[in-house]
Amino acid sequence: MEDWKMDNAIIIGAGPAGLTAAVACAENGIDVVVIDEYMRAGGRLLGQLYEEPNGSWWNGIKESTTLYEKAVKLGVKFHLNIAVNHIEKSNGRWVVYTEKQTFYTNHLLLATGAAESPLPVPGWTLPGVMSVGAAQVMTNVHRVKPGERGVMIGVNVLSAAIAMELQLAGVEIACLTLPKMNRMTKGAGQPREVVDSLLHVSHMAPSPFVRYGSKFMKNDFMKKLGVQLYPKKGVKMWGIPIQLRKAVIEIYGENEVEGVTLATINADGEVVYGSEEQIQVDFVCIAGGLYPLAELAAVAGCPFYLVEELGGYVPLHNERMETPLEGLYVAGNITGIEGAKVAAGQGKTAGLSIARRSGMKGLDMKIQDSIKMTEQIRNSAYIQFHPEIEVGRKKILQQWEAYQSNKRKSS
The missing domain is CATH 3.50.50.60 (FAD/NAD(P)-binding domain)
Structure with missing residues (x-):
């Protein structure tokens, strides 16, 4: 040509x-x-x-x-x-x-x-693990569900917005949660930093607890206190639990995603060993930001x-x-x-x-x-x-x- x-x-x-x-x-x-x-x-x-x-x-x-x-x-x-x-x-x-x-x-x-920035999590090479953007395109563009029930690893503006979109398409989101903190995940696995990044979009939250509670978290002391008192089961937005005191430490499955292992983390993002629990899901979205x-x-x-x-x-x-x-x-x-x-x-x-x-x-x-x-x-x-x-x-x-x-x- x-x-x-x-x-x-x-x-x-x-x-x-x-x-x-x-x-x-x-x-x-x-x-x-x-x-x-x-x-x-x-x-x-x-x-x-x-x-x-x-x-x-x-x-x-x-x-x-x-x-x-x-x-x-x-x-x-x-x-x-x-x-x-x-x-x-x-x-x-x-x-x-x-x-x-x-x-x-x-x-x-x-x-x-x-x-999209990746967040490396053990098991992330299994079929059924994808970026949040991929799940968004599958659902909204191609009209194909990424799965029936999933977990989003990474709590940020993008993951919250896409979680709502997937829910509108009839996809169940078990929770939004953090990745296990390491040198690669950095601030994405640190509850205090995540809270800080979410405060400027707290007006979006349908939960009065989040909307009004955020007004009292303008200084470092209140942010630290807020993380320490954050409910272990999370706070729901659009019916989806937002869990800042839990992290995915592993994605498991034989030939495809079968579930994730969650663990409680303290206010500094460190895993509380012995708190592990398994959640069954058939897909996982990773949200590392853009x-x-x-x-x-x-x-x-x-x-x-x-x-x-x-x-x-x-x-x-x-x-x-x-x-x-x-x-x-x-x-x-x-x-x-x-x-x-x-x-x-x-x-x-x-x-x-x-x-x-x-x-x-x-x-x-x-x-x-x-x-x-x-x-x-x-x-x-x-x-x-x-x-x-x-x-x-x-x-x-x-x-x-x-x-x-x-x-x-x-x-």
Whole structure:
């Protein structure tokens, strides 16, 4: 197949950021190609189904379908089920290598999203053990139950939301609990750290005990006391026990998952031996959280910074979603772990920035409006994956200013 040559935009990733960026580019006269390794456009939108505070339902499949159809009508070309093998800058243009074609462009947007962090637990290689994201896609996208009764290892915003979704699909969740603490699981197995991470989303809890109790846990002493007094059987949310004083020390079964061994842990996360009990389940979900999927930005040579408040290493970028590399842009969870609506806002900003860089006039005000709208969406987000996301955003912008200052001094 011949090389594809075009002077306009290529977007890698067909999630909320990539789709929204494609629409923004196309609306401003830019020819756009979107590449994604999955068989359908939508990314993590495809698995999302939840009730919003106003009582309406956020249906990710519906949202992604609307965006995809709008992009197609605007002339956006999609290459799905195609993996990107490599990207590089050659003769002033970005070259994107895939297993079927080679693409060339002056404007390349990386909207590759996020990946799940694993939590190693003895027995995790058994059939029936999966990530929470895999269970979400199986249930909400393919309409296949991961099992009849399961346990979620890892208590965080993501696991709580997906547990509720699975329950809506008729899947029983025996409990959400912690992994046994070790050097790999780190804070995920430490009750006090887990409590700290959950306090900023306590407003979501249907349990009055959790909602009102969280208001009294604003200092370290009260947090420690709260963990020590936390009920051994857990507190139920949506009818699902959230167990912060128990940990899975083993997943067992002959040829597939048959159950898990739970043990009581103290306030410091240490196992109380002799407290072991077995729970029969036919599947296990592991929820280690998300991190920015930024390998392609690294391959391109983009500078990186470790910003814990954003979920890990993120490529350097400014508010316009531009990187220090000419013609390379980023948007969505590659820039930090947030919700789909924020990713879509960033995608719109990136699309407008690409159009401006392509020579389209009169877009500066639209770009600033898009940046402000994304900030408003972030501030009003019902769920925040990281409680100090604003601190993280400020850190990366400070790094951008420092980088640009050093660049001016050296030139």
